Amino acid sequence: MIEFLSLLVLAVLLLSGLFWYKKTCRHLTVKEIEQRVSQQMEQRAHKLCMQAFDVQRTSEAEERSKLDEQFQDDLHLYVEDFQAEVAESLQQNKVQDIQSYGFIRLTK
Amino acid sequence: MGEFAYTVDRLFWLICVLLLVVSVIYKLDVSSRIALTVWVVGNLLMDQLQPYIMELATVNKIAGVSFWYVIWAAIEILCLWCIYKIHAAHNLEASKLARYIMVCFLSLCALQFMRYADRVVLDTNMLSEVYKYVVVSINISVVPFAIFWFVKDIQTLRKGVAL
Numbered sequence: 001m002i003e004f005l006s007l008l009v010l011a012v013l014l015l016s017g018l019f020w021y022k023k024t025c026r027h028l029t030v031k032e033i034e035q036r037v038s039q040q041m042e043q044r045a046h047k048l049c050m051q052a053f054d055v056q057r058t059s060e061a062e063e064r065s066k067l068d069e070q071f072q073d074d075l076h077l078y079v080e081d082f083q084a085e086v087a088e089s090l091q092q093n094k095v096q097d098i099q100s101y102g103f104i105r106l107t108k
Numbered sequence: 109m110g111e112f113a114y115t116v117d118r119l120f121w122l123i124c125v126l127l128l129v130v131s132v133i134y135k136l137d138v139s140s141r142i143a144l145t146v147w148v149v150g151n152l153l154m155d156q157l158q159p160y161i162m163e164l165a166t167v168n169k170i171a172g173v174s175f176w177y178v179i180w181a182a183i184e185i186l187c188l189w190c191i192y193k194i195h196a197a198h199n200l201e202a203s204k205l206a207r208y209i210m211v212c213f214l215s216l217c218a219l220q221f222m223r224y225a226d227r228v229v230l231d232t233n234m235l236s237e238v239y240k241y242v243v244v245s246i247n248i249s250v251v252p253f254a255i256f257w258f259v260k261d262i263q264t265l266r267k268g269v270a271l
Contacts, residue, residue: 003228006174010181010221017185017214020192024202024210031201 030090030101037085044078117244120251121155124148127254136261140254142194143206147250150187150213154180173228181220188213205257212246219243 038045051071058064083102091106100106125148131141161179165172188210195202202210219242226235 002171002174006178007221007225007229009178010217010224013178013181013185014214014217014221017188017217020189021207021210021214024192024195025207 033086033089041082048075048078117247120248121151123251134262136258137203139200139203140205143191143209146187146190147209154183177220177224181217184213184217205254208253212250215246
């Protein structure tokens, strides 16, 4: 009898531990996904930095305006792609309690 | 080998205390500090209680064995709950080190469950050596992981300062 009860108590303790561990980890998911996606898009981010630098360096007004326009377009595209990747990852990982990310609505 | 493993275990506990001091000096991630503090205090508590628990466990042969495994599992889950509660109370995100330490506590509890089943319920006694060395291995493993993530954090902080 004691053995059975002890085994039951041990099982309950283990399951409780698992429950609290899962609850603790839930908070991390969005930030973790954002970090993962930003690491994947690091090259594009670097390219954007170099583009911004080129815009700064260009003295000729017309060329500067063209480069700036291109930079703005690439920047918006980067932000949209980043948000789309994160939103997709949130859906794939079935992250709860998040209805939308950026301008993207997350549907069930 | 057994004594050596326990000596190394105690040494690694001291290293955990040093890492805690380092994390305070460098103002590293709060979540990691909380988890490491609970780990250090939890292990100290278990070390201090061990002779008393051993004494209580030998009073009654039948209930004593059950008491031994249940009490260790309870302390391990209590430590895990403390980490969870502090994170929940302050709305903190659990760092990788915090999650690893929680997994270590869970693994220790699972080990108590398996060893109890092996020794008392099934009476096979196959996990005797495994039990001893896995407990020590888990305790030791926290140090290299803590060092790895702390070094990463310090490097990230330095990059941030440079920028």
